[in-house]
Amino acid sequence: MNTQISLLAYFIYLPVALGLTITVAHQLFKNGKVFMLDIFHQQADIALATNSLFKIGFYLLNVGFALTIIRMSAIVNAESMIVKLSTKIGGFAIYLGIMLMLNLYLFMRGRKKARQHQRELNKLFGNSKGIEFE
Amino acid sequence: MYNILAYTMYLLITSFITIYVGYCCHKSGGMYLQYLLGDHAPCQAINNLLLCGYYLVNIGYAAWSLHDGFQIGNAAELMMTLSVRTGSIVCLLCVLHYINILTFYLLSRKYIHS
Numbered sequence: 001m002n003t004q005i006s007l008l009a010y011f012i013y014l015p016v017a018l019g020l021t022i023t024v025a026h027q028l029f030k031n032g033k034v035f036m037l038d039i040f041h042q043q044a045d046i047a048l049a050t051n052s053l054f055k056i057g058f059y060l061l062n063v064g065f066a067l068t069i070i071r072m073s074a075i076v077n078a079e080s081m082i083v084k085l086s087t088k089i090g091g092f093a094i095y096l097g098i099m100l101m102l103n104l105y106l107f108m109r110g111r112k113k114a115r116q117h118q119r120e121l122n123k124l125f126g127n128s129k130g131i132e133f134e
Numbered sequence: 135m136y137n138i139l140a141y142t143m144y145l146l147i148t149s150f151i152t153i154y155v156g157y158c159c160h161k162s163g164g165m166y167l168q169y170l171l172g173d174h175a176p177c178q179a180i181n182n183l184l185l186c187g188y189y190l191v192n193i194g195y196a197a198w199s200l201h202d203g204f205q206i207g208n209a210a211e212l213m214m215t216l217s218v219r220t221g222s223i224v225c226l227l228c229v230l231h232y233i234n235i236l237t238f239y240l241l242s243r244k245y246i247h248s
Contacts (some may be wrong), residue, residue: 003208003209003210004210006210006214007209007210007213010210010213010214010217011213014217017230024248032148040169043169044163045164046166046169048162049162049163049164049166049169050162050165050166052158052162053159053162053163053166053231053235054170056155056158056159056162056231057228057231057232057235060155060225060227060228060231061225063221063224064221064222064224064225064226064227064228065221065225066221067217067218067220067221067224068217068218068220068222068225069213069221070213070214070217070221071218112168
């Protein structure tokens with residue numbers, strides 16, 4: 001009885017956690033392409049390559065974490081299974097949210113840096129042109 | 135019985151993940167290296183050597199980490215042990231991946247400044 005309930009808990013937890021990870025990663029990196037294009041000054045091939053590198057990293061981190069925290073102790077009946085499962089899935093969802101925000105912050109920061117760089121270049125280019133004209 | 139099943143599944147899952155992630159990183163990593171190090175650096179050679187070293191380290195570690203053996207009595211324990219072991223391998227892969235990206239980034243800054 002105990003073993004069967006534990007097994008059921010694992011079989012519920014794994015698809016939910018992995019599905020959540022895949023959905024979040026898909027959303028994040030579908031919208032992250034825009035930021036990557038800005039960061040790499042509209043060079044599409046490099047932006048997409050870097051995007052997919054970061055996507056691999058995100059998947060690895062979150063799937064690895066989801067699998068590592070699977071241990072659920074003392075599941076004796078259906079009630080304790082529901083309590084344990086929802087605690088675990090809720091905690092994982094909060095963790096995923098924090099990761100999403102962290103990634104978004106990194107994208108924003110990269111974009112700001114890239115724009116600053118571009119502005120400085122423009123200024124330099126404009127100045128040198130002005131001097132040539134005089 | 136459960137132990138043998140667990141070893142087989144563990145080795146299959148970890149080597150599949152390692153090889154698939156290696157293939158993906160090799161494919162998009164070449165472009166990234168080219169961008170960071172410039173056209174005159176031997177990017178393809180660096181990329182191939184990195185892939186080779188990565189396979190050796192990860193498949194080697196996955197196999198080595200069986201040294202303490204599994205103690206599995208029932209199906210729930212099988213599921214839990216497999217998940218925890220696979221999860222720790224995936225976390226290790228992730229740490230290596232980020233170290234790799236960071237190293238090339240730092241290396242490229244040095245390369246450009248010198």
